[in-house]
Amino acid sequence: MSHETQVILDRVVLIKVDANIYGARKKLKKEDLVLADGSKLPPEDLASLGSKRLLDPDKLTVFNRLKKEAERICLRVGTRFLGGFAVPVESAAGITAELERIALDFAAAKTEFIAGYDAAVNDWVVRHPEFAGIIEQAVDSVEFVSTRLSFDFLVVSVSLPDSLQPADVARLDSKIGSLSEQMFYEISVEANQLIEQSLLGKEQVTRNALRPIRRMRDKLDGLGFLDHRVAPVVSTIDDLLARIPNKGAIEGSILQEILATAMLLSDPDKTRRHGEGLLVNQTPVVEETDVDEIAEHAELEPPMVPTAATIATEPTPVIAENVSDSPDFTDLFDGIFDDEFEPESASEDWALEVLLDKNQTKLVTESNADESNPSEHSAEPAMVTAGDDEEADDSDQDYWF
Structure with a gap:
């Protein structure tokens, strides 16, 4: 095992x-059965x-x-x-x-x-x-x-005896390996239900629409150990929830973000690719003690002149914008639409346009990365717990899930 x-x-x-x-x-x-004269039943086979x-x-x-x-x-x-x-x-x-x-x-x-x-x-x-x-x-x-x-x-509890045959161990490994796939599929089913029942064609929704979003977020967070790509997706949802007003109907750009997030979650493959892309683009965090050691080492060693080979192989650092400084839905969906995407409806055309505009903004941020200090601009994703999301004007609609 x-x-x-x-x-x-x-x-x-x-x-x-x-x-x-x-x-x-x-x-x-x-x-x-009472058959009419001349009627005949088909044979059982x-x-x-x-x-x-x-x-x-x-x-x-x-x-x-x-x-x-x-x-x-x-x-x-x-x-x-x-x-x-x-x-x-x-x-x-x-x-x-x-x-x-x-x-x-x-x-x-x-x-x-x-x-x-x-x-x-x-x-x-x-x-x-x-x-x-x-x-x-x-x-x-x-x-x-x-x-x-x-x-x-x-x-x-599930476990295997030590004497089990290797083929049986491999079967369990395969079943365990498919757990994350099953989890993403179940999330996509719930996201599609949310889109069809509560979001498509709506100019505003009540706060009841947030319940499925929070349920999906909590499920992903609790099962995050099944797949390393889950944590960035949870952070994406947390960032969205943190910017939703505490009271009143949900409409305008924030409703568009909710729809775009639900559309992302409704596709298991794009959800995984989104999480993978965010992991690749994460800026390494350097502890203060490491900074001191690097500074002392720099005083002892002459600065290295970069060559064309080193420049070509070194990754460009990505600077994560602070959530409070960037309320414009600019860093939610990095790298999830790398392949060709053909929208099937007007709502998907709109969602694609929103996501592509966001990616263009991200490229501008990366081009200015050399002029910024990563430690000054990096920010931990805001974590949100379910607050008081019930209001007197909430609808009585319930969800099958």
Whole structure:
């Protein structure tokens, strides 16, 4: 097992959600159908008859909702892995507390459903009197239905025995290596939902639109150990959140930045390339003690005259602008549109124009780098925690995620 794999396994736990929901369906049989004279059913190897419902499916909606809620809770900070969810160790306690609540809600809904099961079946028969016979002959007992409704979860650590075959170790390494890919994919799904439901075509939005942004930011931050390119992306989102007004509707240029950020996150490949590009362009931080040593060394050694070879091989330092001095969306998306990009809609044309304008501004900044002192202009990205983002005028819209 590689060292990287072991580090990741040490930092996550696997949460398995086990939710069984009674389907209230039975296979439809030939004798259940009344055919007109001369009609003929296709053979079973050609087509199946499907199924018949034994009661109103709305009666089971609460169980499906609770199952989906449990999955959303796990996906909020974790990512799908081995049939469950890989969750950071430090987040496991909070997740299990919420799953315990869902288990209690599920049990209460089950008790109510079982108590009204016979009445629900009778109501279904009354609603379909012509087919009462095929419904009644397929009805399950209350005892059987009770065994088909359950909710539980399990929290385990994942590790490999020392005696495992190399091929099996390689399989786990491959699964661990795909965790970051799965994480970026899940982020892209949520970002696309945000764009479609809340951002496209809007001149202003309420602060409810920030909730998905913050959820995506927190998920990336918590799983940052899966991929070294995550941290710069989190810093990009933090920089955006730091400049959003604390009150009022969100509109104008800041809304455009939110849309552009969501469009970036909606593409896993461009999100990774953005993080990679920011890492490459980071200015090395020199500690004060190192500066003193460099100064003493410079007094002892004559200055070196740069040659054409050294100039060609030495990277040009990049000076990061201070966030407070640069409120114009000038350094969010360095290097993510290096390849040819063909927008598919007017909104994407606009987003591309915004991002390209930003890259042009970045080139001007780099051309002046030799005249600046990097230590005076570098700044740590502002970290923002979720503040008071609820207002009386917020919409009641909820998100599926």
